[in-house]
Amino acid sequence: MTKLKLALCQMNVIDNKLENIKKAISMISDASKKADFIVLPEMFNCPYSNDKFIEYGEEEDGGHTLNEISKLACENNIYILAGSIPEKEDDKLFNTSYLFDKCGKIIAKHRKMHLFDIDVKDKITFKESDVLTAGNEFTLADTEFGKIGIGICYDVRFPELARIMVENGALILFYPGAFNMTTGPAHWQLLFRSRALDNQVYCVGVAPALNEAASYHSYGHSIVTNPWGEVLAEAGQKEEIIFCEIDLDEIKKVREELPLLKNKRKDLYEVIEK
Template sequence: MTKIKLALCQMNVIDDKSANIKKASSMIVDSADNDADFIVLPEMFNCPYSNDKFIEYGEEEQDSQTLNTISQLAKENDVYILAGSIPERDGGKLYNTSYLFDKDGTIIAKHRKMHLFDIDVKDKITFKESDVLTAGDEFTIADTDFGKIGMGICYDVRFVELARIMAEKGASILFYPGAFNQTTGPAHWELLFRSRALDNQVFCVGVAPALNMDASYHSYGHSIVTNPWGEVIAQADEKEKLIICEIDLSAIKKVREELPVLKNKRKDLYEVVQK
């Protein structure tokens, strides 16, 4: 199978876990009704994006209201679901973690955000995830019916080495649930997704929460799909929206034959190494 129908669920996240899970569930069902094969939720889709809420909303994987609901929906609708991310508690630590469910509702991969969002843009935005979150240290490449996919979260997309390693390990689609803000989003969101797709000649997908002006953190939205030529083939605005987008993985082979960037690397001079 080379053609995949993706569903990007750009949902409005509020300060109510049950309501967020209900909204995610509704968008998943709508996606399935539109014959989606692979459904993607935003970063922190069950939780407002703030350090105090990460602590309050944190769940353990083995006893997670959120994950149990997504698992059941994947099974009932016979679809893959990449459950954006949630605050995951484990051994006294808190992680920003993304889970991939197969069509049986089984967790087949999980990615803990590797690069924590610690920034200070003068007079615009300051945020320090490391005050409450612990960084992950695993590369996440999963086998699906459509081939291998790579998983990152938000700030991870800025690091070219991570994307290159996932692509070199055979990932044909790189997924980054993310929540860029009103400063970094307009400047870098589209540019980064086009660049990671172009750099590695893969598809690259970002799914964000919708803009909620009542929240303390204002998401940029603009969930996006970019292709191996570096083009945007689907993108939302800042409002809540369900994007259904079909991609054809055969485009990867075509682009790599026409413009053999990966083949023409000077491996005798440089390489990206996973430690």
């Protein structure tokens, strides 16, 4: 399979876990009619707030959210990247993304490696590390259409992570994210175009819709960028499903035309996975 139909579910997340799960189910059901691979946003079952991460946290085994997504993947015979949820393990809390295969089995999980601790003067302050623990593993998954890499939101700002995933065979980089109304307009599209262009892969970001009633305002603008650094599809700020077909043969074509990865001076520098 070289052509892949993606569905980006930019859902409106509210302060009600059951309603968020219902919304995700509805959007997945609609998207499954046209797509091969469905992606949900970062914290799709939970408002983006430290206190809500604690309140909404679930364990991986037996958690209501993951059980529902697993059933949907199996019933619709489709891959689902379940954006992220607050994952409890012992006394720790992680921001974790799960990839389900067509049988509803978890084939990869990514714990956000770079926690969102920022202070943009007079605009926004947020410190995930107050409640979340950082993940320490690179996340790649084998699928029937090739290998993919997974990061979460702030992870996209670190080019070393993307390069390591690509060096290990990733053809598509997925970053469920929730940029805000300060960082989003400034950097969201630029970062996704840059990671795609730097590594000559497809790069996909899926965000919650803008909910002005929430304490944290997501920028939205779920996006797909191609190996040439172009935007193939981009949402606005409202709730919607974005469909986009990508052709993985484009990766080989672009890399032959502009052989960036071959032209690296490995005798002078190299990114090493530890």
